Amino acid sequence: MTSRFATADSDRISNWTLTNKRREALAGYLFLAPYLVFFLVFLAGPVISAFVTAFVEWELLRGTYRFIGLENFQLIMEDDLFWIALGNSLYFALMTTVGNVVVALCAALALKSIRLGHTLFRIAMYAPVVLSISVIGIIFSRLLAPFGLLNAGLELLGHKGFNYLADPNLVLPSLSLTTIWWGFGFPMLIFLAALYAVPETLYEAARIDGAGRRQILWQVTLPLIRPALLFIIVTQFIAHIQVFGQPYIMTNGGGPGYSSYTIVLHIYRNAFSYYHMGYAGAMALSLGVVMFVFALAQFRLLGRYTEY
Amino acid sequence: MHRDTRAILLKRLNKAGAYAFLVILLLIVLFPTVWVLGQSFMPEEQILKWPVQIIPREPTLDNYVEIFTTKLSRQELSLFRWLFNSFYVTTSSTIGVLLVTSMAGYAFARLRFPGKQLLFFGLGASFLVPGVMLLIPSFMLMRALGWIDTHHALIWPPLAGFFGVFFMRQFFLAIPSELAEAAVIDGASAFGIYWRVFLPLSRPAVATLGIFTFLFIWNDFTWPLVVLNSDEMRTLPVGLVVFLGEYWSYQGIVMAGAVVSSAPVLIVYIIFQRQITRAVMATGFGGR
Numbered sequence: 001m002t003s004r005f006a007t008a009d010s011d012r013i014s015n016w017t018l019t020n021k022r023r024e025a026l027a028g029y030l031f032l033a034p035y036l037v038f039f040l041v042f043l044a045g046p047v048i049s050a051f052v053t054a055f056v057e058w059e060l061l062r063g064t065y066r067f068i069g070l071e072n073f074q075l076i077m078e079d080d081l082f083w084i085a086l087g088n089s090l091y092f093a094l095m096t097t098v099g100n101v102v103v104a105l106c107a108a109l110a111l112k113s114i115r116l117g118h119t120l121f122r123i124a125m126y127a128p129v130v131l132s133i134s135v136i137g138i139i140f141s142r143l144l145a146p147f148g149l150l151n152a153g154l155e156l157l158g159h160k161g162f163n164y165l166a167d168p169n170l171v172l173p174s175l176s177l178t179t180i181w182w183g184f185g186f187p188m189l190i191f192l193a194a195l196y197a198v199p200e201t202l203y204e205a206a207r208i209d210g211a212g213r214r215q216i217l218w219q220v221t222l223p224l225i226r227p228a229l230l231f232i233i234v235t236q237f238i239a240h241i242q243v244f245g246q247p248y249i250m251t252n253g254g255g256p257g258y259s260s261y262t263i264v265l266h267i268y269r270n271a272f273s274y275y276h277m278g279y280a281g282a283m284a285l286s287l288g289v290v291m292f293v294f295a296l297a298q299f300r301l302l303g304r305y306t307e308y
Numbered sequence: 309m310h311r312d313t314r315a316i317l318l319k320r321l322n323k324a325g326a327y328a329f330l331v332i333l334l335l336i337v338l339f340p341t342v343w344v345l346g347q348s349f350m351p352e353e354q355i356l357k358w359p360v361q362i363i364p365r366e367p368t369l370d371n372y373v374e375i376f377t378t379k380l381s382r383q384e385l386s387l388f389r390w391l392f393n394s395f396y397v398t399t400s401s402t403i404g405v406l407l408v409t410s411m412a413g414y415a416f417a418r419l420r421f422p423g424k425q426l427l428f429f430g431l432g433a434s435f436l437v438p439g440v441m442l443l444i445p446s447f448m449l450m451r452a453l454g455w456i457d458t459h460h461a462l463i464w465p466p467l468a469g470f471f472g473v474f475f476m477r478q479f480f481l482a483i484p485s486e487l488a489e490a491a492v493i494d495g496a497s498a499f500g501i502y503w504r505v506f507l508p509l510s511r512p513a514v515a516t517l518g519i520f521t522f523l524f525i526w527n528d529f530t531w532p533l534v535v536l537n538s539d540e541m542r543t544l545p546v547g548l549v550v551f552l553g554e555y556w557s558y559q560g561i562v563m564a565g566a567v568v569s570s571a572p573v574l575i576v577y578i579i580f581q582r583q584i585t586r587a588v589m590a591t592g593f594g595g596r
Contacts, residue, residue: 021420023498024419024420024421024498025419025420025421025422026421027415027419027498027499028415028419028420028421028424029415029421030498031411031412031414031415031419031498031499031502032411032412032415032416032427034407034408034411034412035408035409035411035412035467035468035473036412038408038464038465038467038468039431039434039468039470041449041468042446042449042464042465042467042468043434043437043442043468043470044434045445045449046442046445046446046449047434047437047441047442047445049445049448049449050441050442050444050445053444053445053448103333106329107329107330107333109326110325110326110327110329110330111326111330113322113323113326114323114326114327114330117327117330121330121333121334122585123578123581123585124334124337124338125333125334125337126577126581126584126585126588127337127574127577128337130523130527130573130574130576130577130584131527131570131573131574132526132527132528132529132545132569132570132573133527133529133545134529134545134546134548134549134569135545135548135566135569135570137549138548138549138552138562138565138566139340139344139563139566140340142559142562142563143340143343147358147360148360149339149340149343149360152358152359152360155359156359181336181337181340186588189585189588189589190588190589190592192589193589193590213318213322231592235592238438242438242439242440244529244530245529245530248533249549263440264440264530267440267443267444268443268530268534271443271444271447272447272534277444277448280444281444281445284440284441284443284444285441287438287440287441288437288438288440288441289441291438291440292436292437292438292441295436295438296436299436
């Protein structure tokens with residue numbers, strides 16, 4: 001079987017013997033060994049113990065540790081806060097993913113059609129992505145404060161403004177807008193790369209056939225960048241459903257009330273404030289498995305689509 | 309002829325629309341930045357004025373002096389301590405990641421051994437494991453190792469990340485075999501070929517991976533929040549949130565803190581923006 005890995009350099013050397021083959025294999029394992037150790041300890045180990053933790057009652061403060069089967073999952077069913085938090089996270093992830101995709105796609109399309117200033121626009125728009133959530137959180141909780149920048153702007157337009165982070169209906173959309181500001185530069189670059197990969201001849205052919213701008217967008221561009229779209233939608237959704245820093249920093253961990261209380265905040269609080277490790281682990285595992293399946297499905301779909 | 313002029317006009321309109329959209333977006337991105345910078349140089353009296361002021365009338369460095377000289381919390385620490393912690397943790401971890409993952413990437417790209425494909429895809433599956441699932445077990449592991457509230461907890465776990473292995477493998481695969489042949493004929497060892505031929509040739513890839521890793525670890529918030537609990541061990545992003553909690557009412561100081569902690573990453577970004585952009589576009593990695 002000739003695998004796609006068949007690139008061994010020593011393959012081209014004439015006096016190729018069995019001992020060489022063995023030595024090469026040994027070298028391969030030796031090169032891998034350090035990484036494998038770290039992988040086993042810090043990734044494989046925790047993944048396995050995630051599955052164990054979910055089925056035990058593990059109270060760090062009292063020191064209890066015993067198997068309880070599916071009891072943690074039963075508790076999840078009865079935990080109102082879990083469902084509130086899940087609803088908030090889903091709502092936030094949906095809003096943020098859609099917003100990011102729309103803004104990023106428009107920006108990428110616009111960027112592709114211009115030349116002058118292209119680099120400058122691109123550099124500036126990706127810049128927020130490299131900032132940490134604490135900086136973003138600090139800046140935006142000031143910007144969205146009752147006497148912050150945004151309300152000052154609204155006053156110029158004759159509007160009295162909003163209390164973005166203290167209004168139960170506005171808080172999640174506000175966190176979502178903050179997140180879009182922070183992150184749209186990333187999908188923008190991915191879309192831009194996908195747009196550049198579309199052969200120019202396809203556009204010419206469509207134009208000769210008399211297709212209008214809108215037709216070209218919907219029937220040529222979007223179908224051709226579908227793999228990138230799918231990749232971004234799934235990875236963004238998975239990332240944003242795990243939102244934590246924004247409400248932790250900007251709304252005092254989920255306020256007002258539980259309006260911006262998210263699933264990872266709930267897991268964090270159960271694990272590191274109450275030390276219900278088993279219960280928090282069960283919640284994390286449920287969420288994790290669902291997202292893993294999502295990601296897997298995406299990769300299978302991508303595999304199918306990328307053969308155009 | 310009529311059709312042509314119409315087409316040209318439409319094309320111009322298109323371009324104008326694209327520019328209008330990009331300029332608005334650029335303003336939305338820049339305006340908060342300008343405001344933050346402005347406020348960080350403003351005396352508190354001007355900050356409290358309504359409507360909000362953008363340009364400092366009498367620029368002052370007081371806010372910056374304050375955040376660097378004030379003793380934070382009970383431990384007599386200054387912001388320098390967190391800045392140092394962040395630098396120490398980030399550089400150590402980045403060096404480790406570069407060494408370990410480039411070696412593994414080399415094995416996958418250039419050496420043949422039984423079980424290679426299986427291993428590659430097995431390790432690659434870890435890409436799909438969401439962070440939230442690892443949070444609690446990793447915390448328990450740190451406890452078991454006695455690494456809670458130590459910098460080990462931040463330095464070592466990133467070395468298990470698969471992205472570096474994948475990234476370096478892609479780069480090593482693209483290097484022509486002829487370059488390695490000479491070294492093989494000269495009787496260089498496998499490690500010699502990696503160290504003296506492949507690593508120097510892949511300097512751009514190593515740099516890019518290094519920048520990514522640096523930004524990723526520097527900015528991390530959740531993990532250091534979970535594993536560090538004393539003020540003197542904290543990294544800058546977490547320290548900032550804790551510290552600014554105490555100074556919350558002094559907006560100028562808060563803003564100066566935001567500027568100081570984003571300056572290092574923004575400088576790295578501006579210097580290496582070309583490599584970063586290229587790597588993001590090629591690998592689909594670098595977002596959140």
